[in-house]
Amino acid sequence: MGMLTTSGLSVSFGGKRAVDSFDLDVKAGSLVGLIGPNGAGKTTTIDAITGFVPAQGSVLFDGTDISGLSSTMRARTGLGRTWQSSELFDDLTVMENLQVASERVDVRGFLRDLFRPRNDDVSELMVILESLDLADSADVLPTDLSHGQRKLVGVARALAAKPKVLCMDEPAAGLDTEESQTLGGRIRALVDGGLSVLLIDHDMGLVLTICDYLYVLDFGQLIAEGTPAEIRANSKVITAYLGERHGGGSDPTGDDGAPVDGAPVGEVGVGE
Template identity: 45%
Template sequence: MSAILSTQDIVVRFGVLQAVSQASIEVVEGRVTGLIGPNGAGKTTLFNVITGLQEPTAGKVFFDGKDITNKNPFKRARMGIARTFQKLEVFGSLSARENILVAAEQRKTWDRSGFDPNQVCDEILEKVGLSDVSEFMVGTLPTGTARLVELARALASNPKVLLLDEPSSGLNEEETEEMASLLRKLVEEGLGVLLVEHDMSFVMGTCQFIHVLDFGTIIATGTPAEVQANAQVQAAYLGTETVVEAS
């Protein structure tokens, strides 16, 4: 399978600190790809490079066959890259429906296909299971439901690739499984997903492919089973923790 999104030898330096070193990863449509590593490994920095929030010191970012290294975040979003953040980013004083509608209306600034934002909103609400709470203010909803609103809002831009930063953060066990189930459904429809996550059970049960980052360097890539069996990964990231078997 060819990659819809890839980085090539990305380097990011902050003064004398090299946060990312020669990092090359790939995201394929129809697959959940994980980016894991200990705190401070450079995961969020690499995410920021991919979305255009951080300029790389060296290296390139490619999307859909095009070099997008010098394109700003708005242009990347227009091309089909959407992102959620570790810290929940929603409009708490707006309803779930209004949150999604804001994104659908913004999409009209570049998408001239004549789509109906309200129809898009209804379809996404149903897809992510939010129809029953569509008129509730997001600030009154549980964290797990609010995270679904954030994800739904990202989907309203009609992305080809979705980047998720800690999607299970703050979720209970049931909500985490609901999130995993939704991601599986989205990739079955052809979406490419790249996620950063510390919940190893979630990663091993959801991702089909994983990149492991340690001190800014990719130290391993492969299936969950291959990554779990990698001694360098066990030493650098998993340590003495019990490793959840890949499903």
């Protein structure tokens, strides 16, 4: 039994099926990738899993059906997420950003922290910062960090809420190849430490390198699933990424300003 399992997950916007009967499984302690061209339904899938859009079908989290729960309750049971464009509080230090997040599910705690920052859980949050190589940045403002480090703080902030499963929406968006690989290595290390992760990313090189298993969506439909080796060799995946409607830079910017990765899937090297 997986840690996070969807069955017949479907989302419609008006008459449009953004996600169509998607069965997904994230096993405990595994890193599962969700890929597909812009508009494929990836973000909507995470929105449906975490309770931010109404959906049909079921979502099982750690053996419990959470389909009827609000997004707040889902977060409280240990289902974490990061956003496609995550905003940090630029007037709070890195550590304060984590403190706010660790209390965010508790409104009274959140209000109290506005007036009197808590310090009792700092050591626990420090462990999170250390695991992401951010310990030296605990007391600096996010604006003094590189883009790659800010992304890591976004991940650290999500971890501060102590999720059992973390759904990440394009955490590497806007990073250069080296920063992206660093982030990928950190995510892999978190999973090797026991966290379960559902990762959306358009960087095929990254997901094929670090994920245990992958799902590929196109127009809301599952077109392939399998190990990185199986996905690399899958002709439907290659077509979806190289097909006419995605070629020639006709849609140069996604929501994050990044192009759909146009590299032939079969040629993405592990060591690139």
